[in-house]
Amino acid sequence: MKQSDVLIVGSGIAALQLASTLRSDLNVMVLTKSGLLNSNSHKAQGGVAAALGKNDDPYLHYIDTVEAGRFHNESQRTLEMTREAPELIKGFLEGGCPFDKNEDGKLLLGMEGAHSKKRIVHSGGDATGREIVKFLSEQLGSNISVKEEIFVYELILSDEGICIGAKGMLPDGSTEIFLSDHVVLATGGCGQLYSFTSNAETVTGDGLALAFIAGAELEDMEFIQFHPTLLFVDGETKGLVSEAVRGEGAKLVTEDGRFIMEGVHPLADLAPRHIVSQTIYEYLNRGEQVYLDISQIPNFRGRFPTVSELCMNSGLDLSSGRIPVAPGSHFLMGGIRTDDIGRTTIEGLYAIGEAACTGVHGANRLASNSLLEGMVFGRRLGEWINRQPYSKSHGLGAVPLAVTHRSPLMSLPEKWELRQKMMERTGIVRERQKLTLQKEWLESFQVEELLDVCLEAYKPEKISTIFMIITAWLVNEAALARTESRGGHYRIDYPGEDNTSWMKKRIVLKRKRKKGGNSEQIKTAITT
Template identity: 40%
Template structure:
């Protein structure tokens, strides 16, 4: 980068160029802000791939209390009802903010917002923009707004690798660029780089999203929460492409059915059938596939001829795969899609490390619980971005110090994907989780390209191993029942490493005894 980094000292730094990061930067105006993006804005952000839209109770038969009830039911006992209530009541204003920024939402001929239906929602309350291209349309508007905002300096092609922390307080960010490591001194950092799809073989997320925000927070000593809860979308397009094209839940909301190779609707015995919560549908499909069957989405009758018009992105992906949804069944299988866990934050997005905030998928606010309700994630990011910005703006600049330069290798999760996919899939077992923990422990402690992904994977696996029950998206075949008491999990990297070493020692003792 050509600018003198000293000119940015003291500015709030936002790490991540998705919806959460862009909106936080915009809400901080007119205060000067530095936004770091690993790729050109919008090029590799999970936000741009979002199809489902934003959940908001705007219908005449709906209200935030009904939306809350559906959210709590999907969260399977682990949602923070207070923060969920606050977020869902603020959702309508957040939609208006996006519209003011130029987002072109889908509307009726009278100008009212069109409301769609998705699984586990009791009412039509999903607001779309461009049909199934909601994330892309929102990103278009926000990128344009950020590019034209004089208070925001966007630095692309620079990746944050470590946070400088002293006395549990952020002092700056070490980042990589084409020349050498560069240090940005600041006492205010916002993590907005979510997504862990790059840790898995089958995911609907960009392959470059491998938990970098979680690694930054964990290496800084922050507390992370609910890491074991990973949502698998039940209807990813089953083909050779990776990442896997997503087939939005909204398609089932419009009447599409799930069948096997014989044409049988094998979900008919499941409460809610195709519109059951995602974890339920994903496990049912996974179980059917394990018996040698195949699974398909049938859109021929519903949405029928309206499919290509309502879902142009999905229709295009089908055409590329040689599928004509008007005549053909669409092959599907579950794939990693969203992480409910993340950096533990308070209602204003503050982490346990002073001067460090988190917003979007990288944060764990308590809204999603054990299983995110469809389309609540974009709503959360849009709503919380304002609160985070207000908190950052009201915080002290902090001491401008410089820490010793370190060359941190770019994260590369490639070697870990088979291991994590096996241990942390739709169904889990303690034996596979222990194997994963043992394999990742030495990697997490090295200075290696796989070390940060291994640290994130290790923390998730330890959290999954410690939760000896099945709840929401976390299903243990060796502990298939719910525990008596619902509890959220909390974990630091040091705690996870210590637990992993205990597992390793106990495993060694068991082997010696045998």
Template identity: 40%
Template sequence: MSMDVHHLAGRPVIIGGGIAGLMTALHLAPEPVLLLSRTPLGADASSTWAQGGLAASLGDDDDPALHLADTLAAGDGLCDREMASRILNAAPGAIETLAGFGVRFDRMPDGTVRLGLEAAHSRRRIVHAGGDGSGREIMRALVAAIRSTPTIEVVEGFEARRLAVVDGKIAGVLASGPKGPAFFTTGRAVLATGGIGGLFVDSTNPLGSCGQGLALAARAGAVLADMEFIQFHPTAFDGSNRPMTLISEAVRGEGAVIVDETGRRFLDGLQGAELAPRDIVARAVWRHLANGHGVFLDVREKPGSAFARQFPTIASACARAGIDPTRDLIPIRPAQHYHMGGVAVDRDGRTSVPGLWACGEVASTGLHGANRLASNSLTEAVACARWAAESVAGSPDGGGKLAMVPHLPAPDPGPVRPLLSRALGVTRDGEGLKEAAQALLPLSQRHDAASDPAAVGLMIAIAALRRRESRGAHFRTDFPHHATLARRSQITLEAAIAAARELASSPELEGVI
């Protein structure tokens, strides 16, 4: 099959059409840029599905130092304090930037931004747009801004399959489009591809978000960080639909409670109860389900009759399932929701591979630590997009070149989903992680549709196996306590493959972080 070659004359390529990718492109303007999107803009991005909004210290009783304290507490010892402080101090400005692009934030009668409360926040600081449709409203405004910016060329229906690396530097992007393979020569590429929800059976994310950006970076030789930390949202609608419908934490912020089939609030013994950090609530719900109970969200008293007005997206999902939240309990269970790990980046979004940047969920900035504080992710994407764009603009192109890279079929996470769902769920143990690593190793090296999802899964499994402790969202039943020293983890695909091979020959070997 012939390949279309596009010589971009020094233009950077942004891979991904969510909030992180769109904001990076807009901040690069008026520098010409190419934006690659697997689907029509906004059609299948996790950003569009975001309900919770953005966290920013805008209230009279709040400031970035308080926001930072809550973030560090949720991150359970693994946040990069300096980077977290930088991002959270930039959060109020990020809201102004989005408003400047036309985002219609929810406001009080006096015109000030309405602030909501979510778990583990000590203040009301969640900014919404359209109630629980925040992501959709933000994407509407940003897509309109992209379409009206002449220096941004949008190429839709193209999925990046490999990054070309020549002499240790980015040389181009191999993608698959409607007419077959295409190669875009560039010495500057930005990954903004989102998360890994498609690798799990139960997830609140689009099934197409299967870690392809992580695979692109890993096969280009990049270092990845904190891959073992995967957040499970405690309140996904427990029905037959996949992906699962998220029931925003903001519902609990407005007073909803979690009960079992007897009506008992079994979280009463937890500090913070329904508004405890997500990892704690998710494990408590998971254990209660495992013990044979049903678990439900009760919104009948609070928010009560205001539920449909405040949370129209969730109310519509309930109606489609035949549930009237003003009278009925809403069945819930934990589901994969967000990946705290990702491609390791510096303060400006640069990865360990020259010419490659990463932004948004695909990147690991150190903000989230072991457990993301609710609604910090969109804030991170907006703030970091500016810094990444400034870094890209200030870097020489490096000269993109046509390079020979293998063309692979579209990634298919189907063979990987059962393995990761079983071994890397809300709770883990060493034996399950070893079995998963040994099963993922041959899949990762087959060079077929399952190989990239398997490579990502392998890195997660090895990172989780090495972390012989429980911290934040990573909970091992065989090592239920903190280690003495909190350390972030790093891994490469090469190191993960070597570890899995060694494990196969000596199963008792297990690294320690």
């Protein structure tokens, strides 16, 4: 049994920003499912959006963000984030973060989709995530311990319903209890629910399922962003081709050279991601391959070393000037419902980064706002915790140490089957018939019973599958409930935005408990 003042589950930029912000007299423990560097943040090729240009302003950044989010954003939080962005970047720069600069020594600002100004800060070309993760990990003090290869499978609640820790499974199969005054989920989204995804293999919705099982509220789970351009070779997606490639002038074309985005949106190839993804999907559905024409980008290999290496490793010759692409699951706009600081609806439990739903992304995230969100809210939560009075961890008497073995699990689907069915039925284009079919299929695995299964007797691989089923059910349930199309949620049977019925309406999912630990029926509510 281990104790800490702050327990952070996850090791992406939001987690590392939080850890590096916390006071040095606090005992901080970071648990990561894999290695410290195996996260979506580390893979991020895009940059960080901040209004630093001469003719730019945080309010213009805000306008672009809510436009991309289809006005579903939490307005005040979004504005605060864009206002904090320039000062945040300057602080990182002064601290030694190696952001890219031009020949005059000034920050190099790039353009990406749905931005009206050049405001994207990069580091290492298209290796921004890797460089920021490296920078933040170097800031971690001796009061912070990082424990790798720990699979967190349960949150611990006191009799009063306060989150006081988590249970983790170690590589040798043994379990450990981690107690803490502040338990933070920074576990990322759920990209691996889909067969086509840019996400790291570890991003399977664990934190979302953990929070839901514990009784926290989740919201906006229907809003899944599909990135338009994943490298597509031999019927498989191989990895992300950064939006910055289109920002530098690449065009989406068909085999015979037709520009597919002309006349679709005023911003053409730099339209919001959901529009570009849906357009590419339509062409692929008709049997037409779509390519990124990079022939007009000088020194492509020097400008985009990560993309170039990805193509080379996949056997693609860049001398053709074309990269075959397809859309894939990239980012979850919804997640665990939080307030301005990162507090969830369970006392003692917090969520930051992609695992959280802060509302700043609305129905569709603006390019390069994800790293920004993690940096802003990681710092904000850290500063808030720093102001809290020091207290000892909750008493051990409240920890349920005894294990009650339940009946054996029924058979579970293979992960590849779950991913394939999610892509087909709850993917880029949705409709009631397929969503209902997916609901019935997922519920055939007794979702509500899975919420009460004692997981300690099972290996991480099976627990991961259970978490994926639960999270997939949440996404599908919300997608069925929202009878309109908005941002990353596109219903072919409800193809337009219904502002009268749905503007600013949020679908909230919560599991309620009866006394004695038994759960009531899962509740779905619509709030404003």
